[in-house]
Amino acid sequence: GAGVSQSPSNKVTEKGKDVELRCDPISGHTALYWYRQSLGQGLEFLIYFQGNSAPDKSGLPSDRFSAERTGGSVSTLTIQRTQQEDSAVYLCASSLVPQGQAEKLFFGSGTQLSVL
Amino acid sequence: GEDVEQSLFLSVREGDSSVINCTYTDSSSTYLYWYKQEPGAGLQLLTYIFSNMDMKQDQRLTVLLNKKDKHLSLRIADTQTGDSAIYFCALGVSGGYNKLIFGAGTRLAVHP
Numbered sequence: 001g002a003g004v005s006q007s008p009s010n011k012v013t014e015k016g017k018d019v020e021l022r023c024d025p026i027s028g029h030t031a032l033y034w035y036r037q038s039l040g041q042g043l044e045f046l047i048y049f050q051g052n053s054a055p056d057k058s059g060l061p062s063d064r065f066s067a068e069r070t071g072g073s074v075s076t077l078t079i080q081r082t083q084q085e086d087s088a089v090y091l092c093a094s095s096l097v098p099q100g101q102a103e104k105l106f107f108g109s110g111t112q113l114s115v116l
Numbered sequence: 117g118e119d120v121e122q123s124l125f126l127s128v129r130e131g132d133s134s135v136i137n138c139t140y141t142d143s144s145s146t147y148l149y150w151y152k153q154e155p156g157a158g159l160q161l162l163t164y165i166f167s168n169m170d171m172k173q174d175q176r177l178t179v180l181l182n183k184k185d186k187h188l189s190l191r192i193a194d195t196q197t198g199d200s201a202i203y204f205c206a207l208g209v210s211g212g213y214n215k216l217i218f219g220a221g222t223r224l225a226v227h228p
Contacts, residue, residue, distance in 0.1 A: 004158070031213060042120065042204065042218035043159075056215060091158060097213065102147045102166070105216065107158030 002026075004108035006092050012114045013082055021077040021111045025094030032075050033105065034067060037089040046090075049075060050097070082115045089113070118142040122205055122219035128226055134192040136222045138205030143167075143186060145207040149216065150179065150190045153202045162203070163190070192224075200226045 005024040013019050025032050034046040045059040049069045060066070064082075069075040079086055089112050093105040119141045128134045136150075146167050151159040165172045165179045165188075172179045178191040192199055202223050206216040 033215075035218075040124070040220065042122075042220040043206075043216070045215055045217070048213055048215060050213065056213070093159075102149070102164045103208070103213075104161050105159075107151075107160070109156065109158045 004092055004094055004106050006090075006108035006111050008111060009109065010112045010114075012116065014116055015084060016081055018078065018080045019082055019113065021079075021090050021113070023075045023077070023092030023094075023108060025073060025075070025092070026106055027073075029094035029096055029106070030072065031095045031097045031103075032069060033093045033095075034075070034077050035091045035093065037091055037110070039088075043091065046077070079113075082113075084115050087113055087115045118207060118209065118217040120205055120207060120217055120219040122203075122222045124220060125223050126225070128195050128224070130195060130197060130226050130228050132195055134190075134195045134199070134224055134226075136190045136192075136203050136205075136224065138188040138190075138219055140186050140188065140205075140207055142207065142209075142217075143183060145209065147208045148179075148181060148188050149206040149208070150177075151204040151206060151218075153204065153221070155201075159204065195224075195226050197226045197228075200224055 032049040035043040048056040064080045067077045089110040091110045093107045149164040150162045152162045176193045202221040205219040209215045
């Protein structure tokens with residue numbers, strides 16, 4: 001596709017349920033990032049993929065959060081046993097990882113997650 | 117860890133210049149970025165500056181970097197209503213990939 005695509009755009013769930021958020025990066029982009037944007041706060045780094053591996057998952061807030069990437073393309077962020085504090089906009093970004101240059105991240109429009 | 121601070125809100129009159137400020141604690145970033153987020157949209161890279169530069173100009177945008185004071189600013193000349201958005205300052209953390217540390221964002225409101 002022309003840009004980074006995320007689905008669903010909105011997700012309302014009940015506390016305790018599991019949710020899956022999907023990201024389709026720009027074709028050919030090897031690097032993929034997940035960020036979380038909470039109201040009135042900056043973007044919080046969650047996890048970074050290079051290809052299918054995740055060399056940096058230091059931002060995942062708890063073991064309820066996990067992510068995978070398959071075929072060097074689509075990524076899924078899974079939140080188990082959701083809590084109200086998980087409510088936020090989850091943003092995905094991808095990039096080409098050029099060497100020695102400013103790395104331009106292309107962001108999707110995000111998934112607005114609301115946990116009731 | 118790295119801390120990036122921005123004022124949360126800025127209101128300017130159409131046609132005036134806007135200056136959005138950002139301060140940070142870690143000076144090891146190679147690149148510093150400004151991203152723009154319009155309502156309902158993802159973030160869009162606006163401009164960036166290499167850490168060995170003091171200034172970068174790109175049409176109506178001027179980025180100033182004061183490494184001594186750890187201060188980054190974005191000036192938008194002749195601000196238009198279409199510039200109304202949230203502007204995020206971000207620093208690239210070293211490590212071979214672009215893990216960005218973002219500020220909380222400054223909401224720019226442009227009024228007639």
